[in-house]
Amino acid sequence: MMIDIALQDFSYAYTHPKKVLDNINIAVEKGSFSVILGPSGAGKTTLCLTIAGAVPHYFGGSSAGEVHVAGINTRKSTMHHLALTVGTVLQDYETQLVTMTVEEEVAFSLENRGISPEEINLRVKETLTKVGLTGYEKELVTSLSGGQKQRLVLASVLATNPKILILDEPTSALDPEGTESLYRLLGNLNREHDITILVVEHDIAAVLPYADQFILLENGKLIFSNTPENVLSFMANSHVFIEAIPPLWQLKLMLEQHSSYQFSPWRKEQDAILELHQFLQEEANKNA
Numbered sequence: 001m002m003i004d005i006a007l008q009d010f011s012y013a014y015t016h017p018k019k020v021l022d023n024i025n026i027a028v029e030k031g032s033f034s035v036i037l038g039p040s041g042a043g044k045t046t047l048c049l050t051i052a053g054a055v056p057h058y059f060g061g062s063s064a065g066e067v068h069v070a071g072i073n074t075r076k077s078t079m080h081h082l083a084l085t086v087g088t089v090l091q092d093y094e095t096q097l098v099t100m101t102v103e104e105e106v107a108f109s110l111e112n113r114g115i116s117p118e119e120i121n122l123r124v125k126e127t128l129t130k131v132g133l134t135g136y137e138k139e140l141v142t143s144l145s146g147g148q149k150q151r152l153v154l155a156s157v158l159a160t161n162p163k164i165l166i167l168d169e170p171t172s173a174l175d176p177e178g179t180e181s182l183y184r185l186l187g188n189l190n191r192e193h194d195i196t197i198l199v200v201e202h203d204i205a206a207v208l209p210y211a212d213q214f215i216l217l218e219n220g221k222l223i224f225s226n227t228p229e230n231v232l233s234f235m236a237n238s239h240v241f242i243e244a245i246p247p248l249w250q251l252k253l254m255l256e257q258h259s260s261y262q263f264s265p266w267r268k269e270q271d272a273i274l275e276l277h278q279f280l281q282e283e284a285n286k287n288a
């Protein structure tokens, strides 16, 4: 087992003395799919910026502890050097768009990396296909919808072949179908290409089919980090961020609490439907 992202006793303040991250310890395994959860203001974005090296290299501030990403000590590296390994889709994704047209945007991320024009053309084509933007090559970036811009930023990042992918609320501008298809793509990149994925997402049901680890933050503190099912149970039992628990899981946890029944860790709606059906049948038989 190799650790791709490690925070050790990491604390950070944009401006002294308000600690936005407070003594955080996190380990993300290489090739795993992790999800950062927590209410607004918890420090999720700051954590992403930390892993990308923008904290502290761009934002300054004061920090303590260590951050290693792909074996690199971020404090001793540069954002530019880290970007060769870590691809980041910011929450504020529009700030990442810098050119006129869709194809220029993807090509731009590959400039100054010593990649041949033929290879650039190929990667532009491939990544636009991956995010569903084929046919938009000549369109102006400004003419795209929010969801299309979000997917274009992802294409630009994917074109650089990152080993680690950080995405901060990448579905905020997507509809449910777009969300499902984005996570299908991320799940595929994770499983087929062994890319380590760390995503901030509120839509827990959307990430459940793919996630290995949930990381729950609140108020700058790491509350709990474990398997998705253990973190969901923890959230329900300790009444932390319960509004984010998907309705089917609320039902599952409630039924388990009020009966001796134990469901499997539902990753897909279909799992839930099958087991609920079985549960209701057994209950009906009991009462017959």
Ligand SMILES: Nc1ncnc2c1ncn2[C@@H]1O[C@H](COP(=O)(O)OP(=O)(O)O)[C@@H](O)[C@H]1O
Pocket (backbone or CB within 6 Å): 014, 015, 020, 038, 039, 040, 041, 042, 043, 044, 045, 046, 047, 059
């Ligand atoms: N550039 C900044 N300067 C000062 N404080 C900031 C800055 N960005 C975020 N914060 C503060 O840091 C805290 C955590 O913010 P953030 O990491 O954006 O949380 P989240 O993404 O979980 O909503 C908040 O209190 C926020 O106001």
Ligand SMILES: [Mg+2]
Pocket (backbone or CB within 6 Å): 044, 045, 046, 091, 168
């Ligand atoms: Mg945020």
